[in-house]
Amino acid sequence: MTGYRDMWQALGLDLGAHSALLEALGKGYQDIYLSQRNRPQGMSYFDFVMKEVHGLRIRELLDEKKAGHKIIGSFCVFVPEEIVRAVDSTLVGLCTGAEFATEEVEELLPRNTCPLIKSAFGFKLGKACPYIEASDMIVGENTCDGKKKSYEVLRDLVRKMYIMDIPQVKSDGGRALLKAEYLRFKETMEQFTGISIDADRLRKGIEIVNNKRKALHRLSGLRRANPVPISGLDALLINQVYFYDDPKRFTDSVNGICDELETRIERGEGVFPRSTPRVLLTGCPMAIPNWKIPHIIETAGAVIVGEESCVGERGVRNLTDGSGETVEELMEAIVERYFKVDCAIFTPNPDRLEHILEMYEAYRADGVIHYCLQFCQPYLMESMPVERALEDRGIPTLRIETDYSLEDIGQLKTRIEAFLELIL
Ligand code: BJ8
Numbered sequence: 001m002t003g004y005r006d007m008w009q010a011l012g013l014d015l016g017a018h019s020a021l022l023e024a025l026g027k028g029y030q031d032i033y034l035s036q037r038n039r040p041q042g043m044s045y046f047d048f049v050m051k052e053v054h055g056l057r058i059r060e061l062l063d064e065k066k067a068g069h070k071i072i073g074s075f076c077v078f079v080p081e082e083i084v085r086a087v088d089s090t091l092v093g094l095c096t097g098a099e100f101a102t103e104e105v106e107e108l109l110p111r112n113t114c115p116l117i118k119s120a121f122g123f124k125l126g127k128a129c130p131y132i133e134a135s136d137m138i139v140g141e142n143t144c145d146g147k148k149k150s151y152e153v154l155r156d157l158v159r160k161m162y163i164m165d166i167p168q169v170k171s172d173g174g175r176a177l178l179k180a181e182y183l184r185f186k187e188t189m190e191q192f193t194g195i196s197i198d199a200d201r202l203r204k205g206i207e208i209v210n211n212k213r214k215a216l217h218r219l220s221g222l223r224r225a226n227p228v229p230i231s232g233l234d235a236l237l238i239n240q241v242y243f244y245d246d247p248k249r250f251t252d253s254v255n256g257i258c259d260e261l262e263t264r265i266e267r268g269e270g271v272f273p274r275s276t277p278r279v280l281l282t283g284c285p286m287a288i289p290n291w292k293i294p295h296i297i298e299t300a301g302a303v304i305v306g307e308e309s310c311v312g313e314r315g316v317r318n319l320t321d322g323s324g325e326t327v328e329e330l331m332e333a334i335v336e337r338y339f340k341v342d343c344a345i346f347t348p349n350p351d352r353l354e355h356i357l358e359m360y361e362a363y364r365a366d367g368v369i370h371y372c373l374q375f376c377q378p379y380l381m382e383s384m385p386v387e388r389a390l391e392d393r394g395i396p397t398l399r400i401e402t403d404y405s406l407e408d409i410g411q412l413k414t415r416i417e418a419f420l421e422l423i424l
Contacts, residue, residue, distance in 0.1 A: 004054070004055045004058070007058065007059060007062065007130075011058075013128060013130060014126060014127035018054075021098075024098075025289055033233065033291075036231055036234070036271075038272075039230075039234060040257055040261060040264070042253065046234070046237050046241055046253070049241050058130045058134060061092070061131075069088050069089055069090065070136045070137065070192060070193055072092070072135060073092055073093075073131060073135035074091055074139045075094055075139075075140065075141070076143055077314070077315040077341060077343075078141050078143065078343075079091065079141060080182060080185070082320055083202070083205065086189075086195075086197045086201040086202045086204065087193040088193065092131050092243065093287065095120070095287070095288070096116045096117075096123075097290035097404070099122065101123075101125045104126065105118045105121045113146055113150065114373045114375045114376045116376075117146050120132075120154070136159070136160065136192075137192065138159075139185075140154065142164070142166050143166050144345050162185075162188060164184075165177060165181050168345055170351075174339075175335065178335055179332075182331060182334060198327060199329075202330040206333070209320065212247050212254075213318075215251045216254060218255065219238065219257070220313060222258060223363060224363055225265045225270075226364060227269070227274045228276070228303050229264040229269065229270055230257075232281070232305065235304070236294055236304070236307060237288075237291075239307065240286070241288075276301065276303045277303070277366045277420055277423050277424055278302070278303055278304075278305045278367075279297055279302045279303065279305065279369055279420075280306050280308065280356070280365040281293070281308065281368075281371055282356050282368060282370050282386070283370050283379050284371060284372055285310040292402070292406070293371055293412070297416055300413065300420055301420060305363040306359050306362075308352070308356050314341060314342060314352075314355070318337050318341075320336075321333040321337070343378070345378050352386070353385075356368065356386065356390070357390075357393070360390075366423040367397065367419065367420075367422070367423040368396070369419070370386060370387060370397060370400065371402075374401055380401065398416070400412065
């Protein structure tokens, strides 16, 4: 990716640190992704996206900016992409999946902060994320305590920061808060871009985002087959790319791969043998390049058939009803859709357990691995009742707590292998 040096320099990246990051990313991708066997041919598109994730895609975003469009960075699936699209802007997920510039981060944040938050700061402080540098505005959300307090610090490090309040209780009051916040966000986006959102614009935004979600629903449906036509690692990558890619191209590429997977299923072809144990992953989101646990699971002889996660089904489960005729009706539909997201920041949060059980059945899983990032209070707290509830129903469950380092790989491997023996 040497042809992009000038672009990265102009964005203010630290070229040395950035090139070390790309080298590590390329090696990780080679070892984890390109070493897989029986991959669908359609994955070559996603290999290309990964190769160009800091190159061509950034150039495209900069071209959009030149044409007068805005780039909005976010860290959470509660930021409604429909509204961003309605003002001809692009929403991108920001880099949070690897350790970076940890020493500098720990000068600003406590050591025992979750790795996802530390990673976001590391990429900013280490000047290694072209997405955050290309963003015209960063939207933070008051979800977990770690994020909301860290945004008070991040606010001083970025060009423009906008904070969205998010309810913590699924009550009428909680819903009213979400609605008020989405209306405020809509007005902010209108002022920021000078575009007034009418029903046609909002409907179009809803349609674009729904199409991406529908393509992912199709992909998840195909993972129910036995043998599974695609690895969990590849499916995770597709779910990760959802947050970066051009939406239309992404939708077409996922539908293309689904056509191929349907043919595989018709022929009875799988990526692993029929007898491979099937695992459902649940818990914290896995951002690029956080592939550690799926890699261990799938090299230990199991296959991941679904992710109950924001980078996965929790993030895309519901569509937004685009049938409304007025802006008010469409905004109501957006609130309705997002209020169903069952993030562990909500108390209580019974829907999440229901969804895990539904997914366990639908994907014909043999066991559940609950994945938590260290110091993530919401998911760690929830992991214990979830484990108890699953085991009460006779569902084998393994709880894992880890970070982005590679230090615990040996220990995790041993625990995961022992768990898989149990479910074989
Ligand atoms: S809707 S899951 S994307 S908040 S891992 S930073 S919760 S301490 S990411 Fe999330 Fe939105 Fe919820 Fe989804 Fe905090 Fe936990 Fe860290 Fe987390």
